[in-house]
Amino acid sequence: MNYFKIPILLSLLLLLGAFEVSADNRPPNFVFILTDDISAEDLSIYGNQLIDTPNLQRLAMMGLVFDNAYLTTSSCSPSRISMITGRYPHNTGAPEIHVELPTSQKTFVHELNKAGYHTVLSGKNHMAPPNQLGFLEHSDSKPAGSENWLSHLQNRPKNQPFFFWLASHDAHRDWQVNDKARTYLPAQVEVQPYLYDGPLTREDLTGYYHEISRLDHYVGVILNELEKQDILDNTYLIFLSDNGRPFPRSKTYLYKNGIQTPLVIVGPKVNKGRTNALVSAIDVSATILELAGLSIPETIQGVSFSKVLQDHEVITREVAFAERNWHRYSMHERMVRLGDWIYIRNNWPNKRNLSGESDPHGFPAAKELWQKHEEGQLTPAQSLITFLPQPAEELYNTKNDPHNLKNVLYVPENKEVLSEMRILLTTWTNQTGDNIPNNPTPHKATMDGKLLKWARGEMPGDATNASQINHPGPILMN
Structure with missing residues (x-):
């Protein structure tokens, strides 16, 4: 045996061990996918098998599905502002639609910026100027709002942790059909019992179905790229919607189909499965900050549910308001x-x-x-x-x-x-x-x-x- 090589071998092993510890201590990345106007009950992961969403199925198999996640309002901009501030709509200064978030309000993205994160908003904003919200980079696109997601992920700074707020325009009216997803026939839709089951409603639902499937296509694009870059093991992917479907008695209403949001989380400290734990949209900000190892500002009214990600029976909230x-x-x-x-x-x-x-x-x-x-x-x-x-x-x-x-x-x-x-x-x-x-x-x-x-x-x-x-x-x- 060549004993001269032993110290070199030990040094290499120690060096590799050091890299492994360093990798474990890397700040996690975050990809926050926010859909527009989609009720949880319209997705296959919540029981609807009529709309093709294979990538959401794939996402659900990789992470944790929340069966009891609730929004603070079922209205576009107030809901988004509530999420990004971690505050109830009437506590943000922008509780009504088309009201811009006041400059006096802070977002959890500001905290990520201070910690060295590269922050991106790609797609629908509907809150305030991106730099005011804390985003260093931003873009939008039509018709899906998702067309630039991939390029942002590919061209990101490779020496920084990142937070991407990826917000689709799907499934928001007016319907715009393209080749990124299948189309549906009126006979293939399900009409909820509170809607009139007639030709106009059925045709209307076909556009909604198409845009849900198109959203699913772009979820797949992001998943594939995270896997290609080999960073999925250190990335939290969070999927949810801002409010319910844009139909009578859904969007803007406080009934379950308007106020319950789909919520799926994949990440390094997430045990796969489903949970019935009650969570609120204002809790997402506190959860992200805790997962990033950052302190939670006193302005955030939500509570972190990070413990639920590992123990699905943990109770962090028993009451939710909207x-x-x-x-x-x-x-x-x-x-x-x-x-x-x-x-x-x-x-x-x-x-x-x-x-x-x-x-x-x-x-x-x-x-x-x-x-x-x-x-x-x-x-x-x-x-x-x-x-x-x-x-x-x-x-x-x-x-x-x-x-x-x-x-x-x-x-x-x-x-x-x-x-x-x-x-x-x-x-x-x-x-x-x-x-x-x-x-x-x-x-x-x-x-x-x-x-x-x-x-x-x-x-x-x-x-x-x-x-x-x-x-x-x-x-x-x-």
């Missing part, structure tokens, strides 16, 4: 989720229960619904949004009634849970500075389609200076 504010039509509703229950309080029950997606003069599915309402051809479930006044309070058991069609508020055996949820919602309202505006932003149109003279009014949280309040409200039951 709000519905102005989105073309003036609304003020609040929701609390506890166990299998959803409780909704409508502070303006005498206003029409409308949004851009349920406008009688808007998109095909809504037009058909209201036309059949005028003809007296709707079922009880399809008629729910047409009632005036609307219920001031609603209570649904999501396990027994997943579409939230049967209001069981007055069932005697629900008296105790109803009382508990009323108290929770009132407590959250007081602790977070929520309020009912005296001079709210009015409707932009009437039921007959006439546009009104319009100017934005007082928003929730303005009168209470809620943008300066950091109290998170109830999280765990005492």
Whole structure:
């Protein structure tokens, strides 16, 4: 044996060991994929086998699927702003759609920047100027909003950890079909029981299906590139949506199909499987910062659920809240989720229960619904949004009634849970500075389609200076 080579061999082994330790201590990368207007129940990983999403299936097999993830609002820009700040919409200063995040508000991306991350926003923004949000690089594209994702990933600085906010325009109206995904026939869609099952609605759903499949195509592009670059072992990939499908009684509404988000996370400290752990969209910011080894600013109202990624039974949150504010039509509703229950309080029950997606003069599915309402051809479930006044309070058991069609508020055996949820919602309202505006932003149109003279009014949280309040409200039951 050549004993002269032994010290050299030992040195090489020690050097390799040092590289291994260094690799284990690398800051993780993050790829945050945010879809537009997709309900969880419309994806194959949540049971819908009619829409082709093989790459989401692949993602689900690699990581953890959340069956109980909830948004703080089902409206585009307020939902995105809530996620990036980790704050409830009325605490951001931008609780209504098309309101820019005030410069006084900070995002978790700023914290990543300070820690040396290369930060990118590619695709739909709808929040504020990218540099104000903390992004060093940005771009957008049409029609999917996903066309530049690959080039950003390929051309990133190789000596920095990175955070990519990849936001698609899919599946947002108006539908734009191309060759990146299959198309669907009206006979191949499923019509939810609260929509009118007619030719306009079925044709409308085919465009929605196509854009979901196109989104799935770009998820596959990103997965393939992460594998090609051999960095998937040190990268967290987080997939979710900003609100529910853009159809009546979904987007903007606080029912389960509007407010539940798909959530899948793949990463180095993620045990594969499914979890029923309740999480909120405001928790994502705290979770990302904790996974990055960074401190969580006091402005973030969410809580980290990083422990759930390894132990799927861990409870980090028992109560989740959401709000519905102005989105073309003036609304003020609040929701609390506890166990299998959803409780909704409508502070303006005498206003029409409308949004851009349920406008009688808007998109095909809504037009058909209201036309059949005028003809007296709707079922009880399809008629729910047409009632005036609307219920001031609603209570649904999501396990027994997943579409939230049967209001069981007055069932005697629900008296105790109803009382508990009323108290929770009132407590959250007081602790977070929520309020009912005296001079709210009015409707932009009437039921007959006439546009009104319009100017934005007082928003929730303005009168209470809620943008300066950091109290998170109830999280765990005492």
